[in-house]
Each structure stands twice: as C-alpha cells, then as structure tokens.
Amino acid sequence: MSSWLPSLITETPEQGYEMAVKLARVAVKMTQPDDEARSRMRPEYAEDAEALIAVSQVVATHFATVAAANDYWR
Amino acid sequence: MSSWLPSLITETPEQGYEMAVKLARVAVKMTQPDDEARSRMRPEYAEDAEALIAVSQVVATHFATVAAANDYWR
Amino acid sequence: MSSWLPSLITETPEQGYEMAVKLARVAVKMTQPDDEARSRMRPEYAEDAEALIAVSQVVATHFATVAAANDYWR
Amino acid sequence: MSSWLPSLITETPEQGYEMAVKLARVAVKMTQPDDEARSRMRPEYAEDAEALIAVSQVVATHFATVAAANDYWR
Amino acid sequence: MSSWLPSLITETPEQGYEMAVKLARVAVKMTQPDDEARSRMRPEYAEDAEALIAVSQVVATHFATVAAANDYWR
Amino acid sequence: MSSWLPSLITETPEQGYEMAVKLARVAVKMTQPDDEARSRMRPEYAEDAEALIAVSQVVATHFATVAAANDYWR
Secondary structure, eight states: OOOSOSOSOOSSHHHHHHHHHHHHHHHHHHHOOOHHHHHHHHHHHTTOHHHHHHHHHHHHHHHHHHHHHTGGGO | OOOSOSOSOOSSHHHHHHHHHHHHHHHHHHHOOOHHHHHHHHHHHTTOHHHHHHHHHHHHHHHHHHHHHTGGGO | OOOSOSOSOOSSHHHHHHHHHHHHHHHHHHHOOOHHHHHHHHHHHTTOHHHHHHHHHHHHHHHHHHHHHTGGGO | OOOSOSOSOOSSHHHHHHHHHHHHHHHHHHHOOOHHHHHHHHHHHTTOHHHHHHHHHHHHHHHHHHHHHTGGGO | OOOSOSOSOOSSHHHHHHHHHHHHHHHHHHHOOOHHHHHHHHHHHTTOHHHHHHHHHHHHHHHHHHHHHTGGGO | OOOSOSOSOOSSHHHHHHHHHHHHHHHHHHHOOOHHHHHHHHHHHTTOHHHHHHHHHHHHHHHHHHHHHTGGGO
16 A cells, blocks of 8 residues: 655755755645645735735744755765 | 543554644534534635645644654654 | 642553643633633633634644653553 | 853743744844844734644744753753 | 755854745645745735735744754854 | 945843844845835834734744854754
C-alpha cells in the first residue's frame, strides 16, 4: 500500500519546499474532501492576496519542519 | 481508562500527519463542546477558503510537534 | 501561595494538551480581566468557526512548548 | 540605567508567562507610542474576541521563547 | 539544470533575510502561477497594511528556518 | 559596504528585541518600497488594534530567532 508521505527526507531544499506545499494542501483536502467544493473555491482565493499570503504562511511552517528533518541539507 | 492521546509516537509520517489533524480538532471541540453547534458551522467553513487555510495552519503547527517527537521518522 | 502554573511537566500527552488549553485561556483573562465581559463574548465566538480555529492555533503553539518541556513524553 | 528586559530568566513558569505578556505588549507600544491612542483602542479590542485570541497567540509565541530560555524550568 | 533553491546556506544574515523573502514569494507563485493575476493583486495589497504585515510574518517564519540552517551565522 | 544586519548577536535581550522590531519592519519596506505609500498607511494601522497585534506577532517570531541566536543571553 503506497503512502502519500513515506518520508520527510528529500534530496534537495527545492524538493523539500515542494513537500511543504503538498503538506499544506493535504489538510485542506482532509477538511473539505469534496473535489467540486474545492474547485469552486479556487478561482476565489487565487485572486485574493490575503488568502495567497495565508497559504504561503502554512507552507513556511511546514518548510521549517521538513528543513529540520533534513538537517537543513547541510 | 483510555486516552485520546496516549503518545505522540507514530509509526509513519502519514500517521503523524493524521495525529496533527486530530490535535487541531480537539481544541475546537473543547472550546465548543456542543456537537450540534459544531455541525451547524461545518457547511459554512468547509466552503470558506480562508477558514480551510487557517485549519491547515493549525495542522502545520501540530505536525511540527509530532514530527519532532518522532525525531522526524529518520 | 499556590500558582496556576507550578510546572510545565505533565504525566501524559493528554494532560499536556489540557495545560496548553489553559495557557491559551490565561492570556485572554489577563487582557480582559472582567468576567462579565468575557461571558458576553463567549456565545459569540463559540459559534464563529474562524474564532474557534484561532483558539486551536494558540493551543497548538502552547502544546509545542509543553511537549518540548516534557521531551515529548518519550 | 535600568532595562525593561534585563534577562529572559525567571524563577517560575508563572513569572515566565508574565514576561511573555509583557513582551507582547512592548511591540504594540513601540509601534504606537502615543499613550492616548492606545487607551482609545483598549475598550474596543477588550470586547473583541478575535483580538483577544490574537493577543493570546502573541503571548504563546513569546512564552515558547521564554520557556526555552529557562530550559522549561525543569 | 539550475535550482531556485540550491542551498539554505548564505554568507551573511542579510543574504539569509533576502532568501526568506524569496521563500515567502515562491509559495504565492506556486498557488497562483498566472503572472497577470499576481500583477493585478500587487497594487491592492501593497497599499494594505494588514497584507504587508502578513507578508512580514511569512518572512519571519522562513527567516527562522534559514537562520537555524546557518547556525545563526555565529 | 555597510549592512543593515551584520549579525544577529546583541549584547542584551533588550537590544535583541529592538533587532526583532527592525527585522519585522524591513520585510514591509521590501514589499512596499515607496516611502510615501508606507507613510499614508501609518496613521491607519497605528489606530487599528488588530494591525498592532499582528505587528507584535511578527516581532515575537523574530525575537524567537534572535534569542536563539544569542543562546538566550544566558
């Protein structure tokens, strides 16, 4: 059985950032599992600067976790 | 007597993420223990992009804790 | 003289979570010490999904601290 | 010359929490140094649940710092 | 193939801060990849104090990560 | 060439707090570099309790970083 999150380890910081974006999206999906409902909201928040900044904040929080997990790719 | 949170240790990152989602929900339940009141709110915030992003932010904060507790499943 | 916060150490993660909820509430009390004023607000925010999510965010931040203090109950 | 913040070390968690409350207030004072302006705002936000929760969030962030500084009073 | 984020290591704190600003922007770009849509929003949020403070919050979160990655440039 | 941020090390916690305030402001400046635009916004948010609390939140996040960089001035 495959997992959407088998590990927090990535090869590069860039991949770590992409994982952070994914981690931010999954919680939205879990709270609103209806694909159509999410699609209806997309045009709305994608034109809303405050919503985009809020998304970026969630990504920043997850990126901190992924970066620590990878010992900052040092 | 069983606990809803016997431990922060999980076998996989995915289970850790699910624990983070649960940790985010329990505080809402403790602040608004009335099941009906919470049910009334659900359709509202489940269609509200900003509320969904805010939920995702809470999950991100808890995921950081759970991930650290599990030494990032390294 | 008794303290409302003699220690951050708890026996279980669940008690740590309860401490986080308490830590979140005390700052509200310190900023608005009038019991009646807080009671007037309660029905309002207890029906407001965004306020409940914001409370959950504060709890998440305190839970991170309490969990670290307890070395994640490992 | 005395300092409003000579050290982050406190004797007890409770004093650490009080320091966190103070740390949250000073930034407001530095951004709005006019005492009268701040007094005008007080009745407003002290009756606003969302503002009180936001204050509690700032306190939580500072408490994390003060708690770490004190090695969690362990 | 070049990466937009080959490493979190910077020579100076100032460069680390600039990286944090960049990290904050990329998530916005990934969520709203349409350049024109983002340009339309810019005048709006650049005149909105709350949006600017929210951007600063995201930068602060990323700066914490970059600073830790660089062992605080000590 | 001088830098606005040569180091995160400060002699005292109070100076560290002032650095945190500065770190919070620079991101606003970088996002809205027009001095006049920022001046227009100032009277507005300086009278807005929620904006002041949001500024305080950003300062709290940066203070955590600066405090860690200075090993909490222990």
